[in-house]
Amino acid sequence: MTIGLQMRMDRLFNRHGDGRAVCVAADHGYMSDVTANVINLRMITEAVIRGGADGILVSPGQALHLAPLFRGRDGPVLIVRADWMNMPRLGTSNVANAVPQRLLLNEKILTAEQALSLGASAITIYLFLGYSDQIEAEGVEKCAQFVTECRAVGLPCIIEPLAYGGQVTGANIVDVLTLGARIAVEIGADALKIPYTGDVESFRHLVSISDVPVLVLGGARSDNERDALELFAEALDAGSSGCLMGRNVTKSPDPAHMVNQLSKIAHQNWSVDEALRGEVWEYVRLKANPSKCTGCNLCVTGCVSTHDSRDFGNHLARLRIETGKKPGDHRVMFCTLCQKCIDVCPTQALRWHPDSGAIELLTERCDNCGKCVDICPTQVIVHSAEGIQIAASEQAPAKTLKWYPVVCDLCGGEPECARICPTGAIYIDERKAFDPQECKA
Amino acid sequence: MNLKQRGYCDRILRVDLTAGEIWTTPLPENVMPLILGGKGLGAWLLLMEQAAGTDPLGPDNHLIFHNGPLTGTTAPTAGRFGVTTRSPATGTYFDAYCGGDWGQMLKYAGYDALVVTGAANSPVMLVIDDDVVELHPADDLRGTSITAATERLKNIFGSEWQSLVIGPPGEQQRNIAGIFNESRALARGGVGAVMGSKQLKAIVVHGTGTVQVYDREAYDRALQLAFRAVRMSSKVTMLNKEGTANILEIIDVMGALPTRNFQRGRFAEAEEISGTAFREHNWKKDYACFGCPIGCGKWTAPLDDGTVIEGPEYESIFALGSNCAIGNRETIIKLNWYCDEYGMDTISVGGVIGFVMEMFQRGIITADELDGIEPHWGDANSALALVEKMALVEGCGVWLAQGVATIATQYPAAQPFAMHVKGLEMPAYHPSAAKGTALAYAISERGACHLRGAPLGELFSGAADPLSIVGKPQLFRDTQADTAAWDSASLCLFPGYGMSLKELWQLVAAATGFEYPKASDLQRLGERVSTLARLYNVREGHVRSQDTLPDRVLKQPMEGEGPGAGETVDLDPMLNEYYRIMGWDVNGVPIPERLQELGLAAVLDFMAG
Incomplete structure (x- = not known):
């Protein structure tokens, strides 16, 4: 390895001395739509630098325009995209903005020497597998030529294998990606940028046969920010050296925060939960936005599957979706912690759970009078399917209840209904330290 | 077990x-x-x-x-x-x-x-x-x-x-x-x-019962991966945003939006009936079926006369819209309402109306035979009159509601442009502009169908050159097996725009505990299931002669503009290659050795009596 190559690899992967890099891909502008993340690139780049990005991938043109942002000895590493392709324009989502195209094309757009003169510490280049034999052969030739150029000037070459096209199926996509990784290494890649294979085991295998640092990419943005963080944590667990994540960062409402979370996971070994929360909450309150409810009932089945026998069903759910009067209208009926049931209970069998702040039933005090079931304004307290035997205690003799009221326990602080809801129609409105006095008020 | x-x-x-x-x-x-x-x-x-x-x-x-x-x-x-x-x-x-x-x-x-x-x-x-x-x-x-x-x-x-x-x-x-x-x-x-x-x-x-899976821990993990794959897909996001109609514009650009009973592949008013236009003017609420995180369904705002529907979705917009040269969203909603209200298939109803409009254009059928209705291209009133006749099953609606193939037997001159395969009206992708899809229409066990493995990715995700027949039999074979696995697991195909067969396999393996060591085992299962359907059809005499397409597609170069202009479908070479890949004989009959390989020996014995 030449000294220049060594220095640049270190600059990319050893800023934190842990061999890991959190990089942001922001090179979408000349391949797909002129979307918000492309238009606001300068602002987004400033944000991700604030968030602590180790490297940023941009097109050659943006490398010129954004050069000042990369200044300083602690500035982020500049990675330059060295080829162009039209894959995003073969899709459906681009008709409105970009001219769709029929055939996949992939062209080299600058030399390693030109990249170096732009100030790049690495270049990235695609290798397509699965579209056609011709595209694959041309891709190998292009990558090989690049590796030669990069060697001559000591520039790390990051090859990005992509499994794309009619030859790729759900049954072979992991094999195609793994093959692509190995081909890239055989060509002489210094590092890889590659999509996640979907699970830790197969990605660990891919990393293990790659011999060079592997950066995982993020793919299309999920509205659920946990997805990208989880994917990244899994990739690290599988042995990856970091990420080159694009849309999940650049399309995020808060790119700086997103990069910060990724950094915490990569460089400080935070868990996804720690990165998401940053603090511990004890008391949760649910809220609904019925206009977002599509009536899919995942919350109902999700609720049933986390209680009782934990089998999947719709009976004895602690919440309910009601169909409204107008077509498409739904009402989300759930425990609002109104405490009418606590107040009406003649035997003090219902109380605030001391930890989660949910309503809790003390079965030994319950006489199944049914008053709580009747008074519940959202009618989410229901009769249990089976009765219960209660052993004798100091206060009371043994007894058998034919049924008891089933109340929402907020899943002990992580309500499944809010977790599974795909649209945010039911969500966690607030989390804070639990104070029974405040609930009372 | x-x-x-x-x-x-x-x-x-x-x-x-x-x-x-x-x-x-x-x-x-x-x-x-x-x-x-x-x-x-x-x-x-x-x-x-x-x-x-x-x-x-x-x-x-x-x-x-x-x-x-x-x-x-x-x-x-x-x-x-x-x-x-x-x-x-x-x-x-x-x-x-x-x-x-x-x-x-x-x-x-x-x-x-x-x-x-x-x-x-x-x-x-x-x-x-x-x-x-x-x-x-x-x-x-x-x-x-x-x-x-x-x-x-x-x-x-x-x-x-x-x-x-x-x-x-x-x-x-x-x-x-x-x-x-x-x-x-x-x-x-x-x-x-x-x-x-x-x-x-x-x-x-x-029902008040529950469903128990084999390995709950593995299933929860598979659920997590499946949902993540669905959420991290821009195609799924588009399905939510603009329903299935999100693809209408790209299909039009690709010259595959069937227009005027498949005379053409581009529709001048495509923009008027696109998902974007419906979203802007007509849809007001998303709808999801049970357990669906996507929500491609859309409820419309009421029309002036109070008509409300859930839809229209892409196939209905083609069938009741471009196929009849109708570019008015409200008319499409109204036609769709009749289908939903009286229980009819929008693709077949639109296929019939487009077919009758072309017969009328060519003087093959007269208004007298249609209870006085004059079905001109794009005419909302006559289209509504025809659909009402079918809905109420009265007058000409009695025989129109039997579908294109049955109508064509009464009008031999219309046979070359009777757009059906095996008696099922053709869906919304013009086969002349999408050769893998053409093969799927010809082969599909239920007649012209886009949901039995048609490699639609050739049109809307650039999977391959849609105009070329090279590699299409293999592409179709793979998607057909995938689709059959998906239908056997009984999930909707749309999560498949984010999930792949791999995520489906993880779910199925965890839920059933069956021995499926690899994702490809599920693909093999799909091929096996498609073969069962084929065997039923072979038993009923459906062989190669029925694996065909209308003359309009095989012999008449497509009119108009767009990538598909001048194209026909060269079907026979694709059929030969597909049969070979599947291990079927030249007549399209699965050979016993192949059935053995697929684990269907018992079926073979049963059929032998």
Whole structure:
């Protein structure tokens, strides 16, 4: 390895001395739509630098325009995209903005020497597998030529294998990606940028046969920010050296925060939960936005599957979706912690759970009078399917209840209904330290 | 092996309407790992239990409703269910699928499938309340529309009950009739006519049971990966944003949006009827079927006359829009309303109207034969008049509602542009501009169909050059096997725009605990299930001669502009290669060695008698 190559690899992967890099891909502008993340690139780049990005991938043109942002000895590493392709324009989502195209094309757009003169510490280049034999052969030739150029000037070459096209199926996509990784290494890649294979085991295998640092990419943005963080944590667990994540960062409402979370996971070994929360909450309150409810009932089945026998069903759910009067209208009926049931209970069998702040039933005090079931304004307290035997205690003799009221326990602080809801129609409105006095008020 | 711990109920509900008998049988335990459920179970039961030469509208035809091992869990779209029968429109094996909320209710009631045979003497409804299953008279529902019947049933049984009903065209056994769960339908191939032939107006179900999976920990993990894959897909995001119509513009740009009964592949008013336009002017609320994180369904804002529909979706916009040269969104909504209200398949109805409009254009049919209606291209009033005739099954609607193939037998001059395969009207991708899709239309076990493995990625995700036939047989074979696996697991195909077969395999393996060491085992299962359907058709005499396309596609270069202009389909070389890949002989019949390889030796013995 030449000294220049060594220095640049270190600059990319050893800023934190842990061999890991959190990089942001922001090179979408000349391949797909002129979307918000492309238009606001300068602002987004400033944000991700604030968030602590180790490297940023941009097109050659943006490398010129954004050069000042990369200044300083602690500035982020500049990675330059060295080829162009039209894959995003073969899709459906681009008709409105970009001219769709029929055939996949992939062209080299600058030399390693030109990249170096732009100030790049690495270049990235695609290798397509699965579209056609011709595209694959041309891709190998292009990558090989690049590796030669990069060697001559000591520039790390990051090859990005992509499994794309009619030859790729759900049954072979992991094999195609793994093959692509190995081909890239055989060509002489210094590092890889590659999509996640979907699970830790197969990605660990891919990393293990790659011999060079592997950066995982993020793919299309999920509205659920946990997805990208989880994917990244899994990739690290599988042995990856970091990420080159694009849309999940650049399309995020808060790119700086997103990069910060990724950094915490990569460089400080935070868990996804720690990165998401940053603090511990004890008391949760649910809220609904019925206009977002599509009536899919995942919350109902999700609720049933986390209680009782934990089998999947719709009976004895602690919440309910009601169909409204107008077509498409739904009402989300759930425990609002109104405490009418606590107040009406003649035997003090219902109380605030001391930890989660949910309503809790003390079965030994319950006489199944049914008053709580009747008074519940959202009618989410229901009769249990089976009765219960209660052993004798100091206060009371043994007894058998034919049924008891089933109340929402907020899943002990992580309500499944809010977790599974795909649209945010039911969500966690607030989390804070639990104070029974405040609930009372 | 306890199937009840592997995602199944291990019960098939059987109803003989002639004898009025109701009983249950267990699932064919040894076969389940080979066929999984859903499509696989339907194909297995139809092939093994139905005699050759059964009259589709006779009492001996089986009407088999089925769900799968994932149904009723929180897997994405796990409310999907299907029906398998012999179709009166095609005379072939026929399966249709539907979202909505009926499928998981049947599962919660404790049944993996419902097999209806025989025929009642007067209208009846089947009432399933967990273990209590009864036949009730349904005379007072006779002639009711879908919404009227559904409302009545909700009032009788309660709002949590789910119903399947047919409308007047179904009762009168018309080929364009579907079976409806509120706004969602098992629409195609005259499955509603089969239900009508049995005098079965409705099936209502209510269930309180649960579904147990084999390895809950692995299943939870598989759920996490599946949901993540769905959420991290821009194609799924588009489905939510603009419904299935999000692809309309790209299909138009690719020259594959069938216009004027497939005369052309581009529609001048495509922008007016795109998902973007509907989103901006007509849709006001997203709708999701049970268990669906996508929500491609859309409720419209009421039109001036109060008309509201859930839709229209892409296929309906093509069929009732561009195919009839209609570029007005409100007209499409109105036409769609008739189909939903009276229980008809929008693709077939639009196919008929477009076909009649072209016959009228060419002077092959006159207004006299159409009760005075003059169906000019793009004319809203005549289109509405025709659809109303079909909906009410009166006048010319009586024979129009039999579909394009039946109409064409009366008008031989119209045969070259009768756009159907095996009797099923063609869906919304012009085969001349999409060669892999053309092959799929020709081969599909249920006639012209885009959902039996048509490699639509050639049109809207650049999977391959749509105009080339190179590599298309292999591409189709792969997507066909994938799709059949998906239908056997009984999930909707749309999560598949984010998930791949790999995520499906993880779900299925965890839920059933069956020995599927690799994702490709599921692909093999898909091929096996498609082959079962093929074997049924071969038994009924459907071989290579039926694997064909209309003359308009094979012989007439496409008119107009766009990438497809001047194109025809060179079908024979693709058929040869596809048969070779599948291990079928030149006549399209699976060879015994291949059936052995697929683990179908027992079927071979059975068919040999």
